[in-house]
Amino acid sequence: xxxxxxxxxxxxxxxxxxxxxxxxxxxxxxxxxxxxxxxxxxxxxxxxxxxxxxxxxxxxxxxxxxxxxxxxxxxxxxxxxxxxxxxxxxxxxxxxxxxxxxxxxxxxxxxxxxxxxxxxxxxxxxxxxxxxxxxxxxx
Amino acid sequence: xxxxxxxxxxxxxxxxxxxxxxxxxxxxxxxxxxxxxxxxxxxxxxxxxxxxxxxxxxxxxxxxxxxx
Numbered sequence: 264x265x266x267x268x269x270x271x272x273x274x275x276x277x278x279x280x281x282x283x284x285x286x287x288x289x290x291x292x293x294x295x296x297x298x299x300x301x302x303x304x305x306x307x308x309x310x311x312x313x314x315x316x317x318x319x320x321x322x323x324x325x326x327x328x329x330x331x332x333x334x335x336x337x338x339x340x341x342x343x344x345x346x347x348x349x350x351x352x353x354x355x356x357x358x359x360x361x362x363x364x365x366x367x368x369x370x371x372x373x374x375x376x377x378x379x380x381x382x383x384x385x386x387x388x389x390x391x392x393x394x395x396x397x398x399x400x401x402x
Numbered sequence: 403x404x405x406x407x408x409x410x411x412x413x414x415x416x417x418x419x420x421x422x423x424x425x426x427x428x429x430x431x432x433x434x435x436x437x438x439x440x441x442x443x444x445x446x447x448x449x450x451x452x453x454x455x456x457x458x459x460x461x462x463x464x465x466x467x468x469x470x
């Protein structure tokens with residue numbers, strides 16, 4: 264497995280695990296009458312957890328194969344990243360448009376902010392998943 | 403993919419060169435050499451020439467167009 268595929272796996276696990284837990288907590292605590300069940304604390308905790316997990320796992324992956332970690336991306340890796348970023352951009356655009364629609368329909372700012380965050384996370388999950396699939400099945 | 407290659411055969415004919423050694427000479431990852439060998443990735447023209455050069459053979463001996 265190449266270093267960039269490992270990086271994609273790390274991103275997939277970190278985004279899926281940390282923000283999956285965050286959004287599940289948000290869903291369980293959601294009270295439509297209140298409309299703002301969680302403070303900013305869980306989001307900040309999720310951000311720190313995400314950065315910590317990605318940093319530690321990336322350092323471990325780099326230490327296991329420093330040569331590969333320091334090597335520049337080759338043409339296939341660059342192509343895979345570009346295609347994955349295109350798919351992620353479509354995902355993010357769709358999420359932003361849906362969030363804007365929610366704003367027009369009168370949903371509160373807290374919900375819209377989380378919808379935008381979910382769009383960003385979904386885009387990153389699509390990017391990482393696309394990269395892994397491309398590395399495995401070919402471009 | 404419509405492009406086929408003889409990289410695997412040529413590697414063995416070239417002192418049993420490993421995929422890693424070829425990748426090092428070409429300047430790509432071993433995974434990219436594997437993908438090219440398995441016809442999962444069509445390399446750029448420059449990479450194709452680099453592969454041919456590393457195997458000391460003309461480009462047409464390495465890659466060929468498969469007519470369907």
